[in-house]
Amino acid sequence: MSDHFFATHFGTYRVDQTPEGPRLSGWQADPQPTAFGLSYLELARHRCRVVQPMVRRGWLEGNAQSIRGADTFVPVAWDTATQFVADEIDRIAGNYGNRSIFAGSYGWASAGRFHHAQSQIKRMLNLAGGFTASRHSYSYGTASAFLPHVLGPEYAGTNACAPSWDQIVDHTDCLMAFGMRLTNAQCDPGGVGRHTVEQWLGRALDRGMRLIVVSPDTADRPDHPNAEHLAIRPNTDTALLLACAHAFIRNGEIDQRQIRQLTTGFDRLAAYVTGDADGVAKTPEWAARITGVRQSQIERFIEALRVPTSLLNLGWSLQRASAGEQPYWMAIALAAMRGQIGRPGGGFAFGLGSVNSVGQPVRRLKAPGLDQGHNPVSDFIPVAAIADLLANPGGALEYNGQTLSLPDIRLVYWAGGNPFHHHQDLNRLRHAWQRPETIIVHEPVWTATAQHADIVLPSTLPFERNDIAVSSHDRTIVFNRATHAPYADARDDHQICTMIADHLGVADKFAEQRNTEDWLAYLYAGYREKFPELPDYRTFRQKGIHTLDDELEAPRSTTLLAEFAEAPEAHPLSTPSGRIELFSETIASFAYGDCPPHASWVAPKEWLGGELAQTYPLHLLSPQPANRLHSQLDAVGASQRDKVAAREAAVFCTEDAVMRGIREGDTVKLFNARGACLVGATLSETLMPGVVILPTGAWYTPEDPTDFASLELAGNPNAVTQDRRASRLSQGSAAHSCLVEAVRHE
16 A cells, blocks of 8 residues: 655655544654644635635726725636636737736745646746746845855855754854744755754754854743853844954954955955944944843853854844845854854854755755746846836836846736735735736635735645655655545646646647656656666655655765865855955945945844834844744644734733733734734743744735725734845845834724
8 A cells, every 4th residue: 555645845744544534644754743734634625715716806897996805706617717817918928028927926835846836837938928037035035146246156045055964063162043943944945854953953062062042032042051042133133243353353363364365355344343444343332232232241252252163153034134135244254254164063054944954964856847948038026026016117126236127017927925925015015916907826725815816726735636745955755645636626737727828829838748647757757867766656656755865874064165265276166256255346336335345234224223213112023933834824723723812923022011001812003104913912021122023924914905004904014014125236025124013902
């Protein structure tokens, strides 16, 4: 009998057959299965499912005054719906050109390699003439655009900048972790077989490594005697790192070999740090005023960096802020100053604990997924600029030394993602979302994105179709066998796109005369070509799961920048100088005031030390939730059980709550000039005053869908976060630079 497994972005599960139907249990090889994933199958027959193809009434009737998000829907047959879609693609492309079609489709719909929604629609649209695309991600967009200037393009990826965990276990004396929340390591873009981050960290701590967690919340510190916490104001980490640099420059504790041989531009940075360039010395006293950290604590932190092997780890959250490039740049500079570049277990890391895969010492299990083909349209936007694109047709956007021309978008096609979850300032997005002539969405459930579409095509959930899922960062490949038949009239994205391609006359090129089973066998053959030790497809399909090797037993160690540090002339970086650029002439040539040419303290417009804090004195942080992935599974399981007053729970410092008359369990309104949302209050003794934590992912629910400044009812933080980006260089999301006020809501 075949084994039955189900792989997701947050874990791999066994499927057990019970009298009540299929049920998920943790895969026995996973030391820490993600508990919230056990509720996934509850969505199979949930009331939020989309039953059949639906068309918005106002769009169908040609009523230009009707409002997306406040209209009713009319059910139609599949052939009618897909003909509508094909006709709109033809019409828009014919009248305005294919650059007027935007296929953002950014999201984490499925860990499957074939039923990857955005690959399916982009393959189909490329055959129809192409589309305007997006680049980067909300999670890591600032770093992806910025790091190539400092380290070279090969260091732009989310897994590119970290030593491997086994190196940390064996060599790191002190790990300084900025913004590390271990619950984030439950998930990964490529799927997760085994969750091992906490195992690795525990082994390092047990060996004697010191861990200093730098964040506003003491609860981020693991429960271990070698772990400690340093409370810091949000968005001020760069100031702390600058103060460390000042101490080492002042005391002559700079590794001159690394600075001379591995970097360029140190003199310019040093002049800024000492104050010779601007008259402001970046001393611990200076940093204490900015960060809210006592000067004595900063000096103790500096002392911790004097160990033989130190590692600065910055979470992805730090670069999702105004001037989000700066803490990453300063961490690189400080690592070089201390002679830590290329040292096993030392230097800098970006993203240890942000997802499961960063730092995993494994052989990467990578092979091509579904080929999207060639996009004839060259236009693109950074992913977080979607509202700018829709609101400013024919306008321009400064990005990374370029001026991007913004096409006049008439058709938006989205599958596998939820912009009404990812994007900031949802009131602004909702207003801009009204402008396109047609919005098409594939959705299994009635998200806000579906409710704001014109044509909604009901897609299957991952457990309603066979697929191959690959956890590339722990070498596990899974045959995802369907546990349920498709709900109602739902169809998978490949079936949907094949129908549309047929109307467009490109079905043969789209499907290549393969059915789904043929495609799965074809994709698996690509993996087996690269990894011949994999079993044949029939055996794999029967077995259900295969793992190549065990990283805990035979780790594939990575020392970041080791070859470069050992022989920089023989192994130069792909930067203009061939070295780490502590001052970038390229960035200087852009003349961006919000991204100086070396690491700098750039005060955000919204932070607790700024003028706006007099009006909105609480800094809102919106991390990834611990009880779901983004907005997935918000309607079921742990996410529903954890609601407070039927809304997303926001964590307030007890001192802040008492000052406002807020008690545990109260309904509270968070607000600023951009909008307002209702949350359920929980009180904390570990959170520093002036900070509120509201995880992302509550399904966006405006009280009045006709009002673009409406109160949001479910607790979605993007009702109040700003749509201003990190800088003109990266145009990355700056969600973590957000000030609000809070009041009890009767």
